[in-house]
Amino acid sequence: MPPKKKKGKKGPPESGWMPGFGTKATMSTYFQYPTPEVQQELKKIAQAIVAPGKGILAADESTGTMGKRLQDIGVENTEENRRKYRQLLFSSDP
Known part of the structure; x- marks a missing residue:
């Protein structure tokens, strides 16, 4: 059975799973950038991972x-x- 469209209202039909939102879902996001100190620490970690002879093993x-x-x-x-x-x-040296 196709979704019902409200009379006199334009826009997409109701999807049923989020009444009032049509077929599109909206999501609010919140993101706070890390402090400069944390950014520096993350850069050090990333550089250590990609150093010669190092890497990530997918096991x-x-x-x-x-x-x-x-x-x-x-x-x-x-x-x-x-x-x-x-x-x-895991135990082998490069």
Whole structure:
């Protein structure tokens, strides 16, 4: 059943999920910029992350994806081997 349009009123029909707002939702936002001290600290952190030999390791691979990696190196895809592989990644020096 299509949304009803109010008689004598122009604009989009009511969506039903936010009566009075038509089909568009409005949201107010509030944002306060960090203090200069906090901004400096954030810059230091970002620079440390992108320093040579550093970075962010994405280690949330699915069991299937991890299985392909293990298969490539001739290792059986078991929970224990996946755990050992991740531990190797986390503990290795560059």
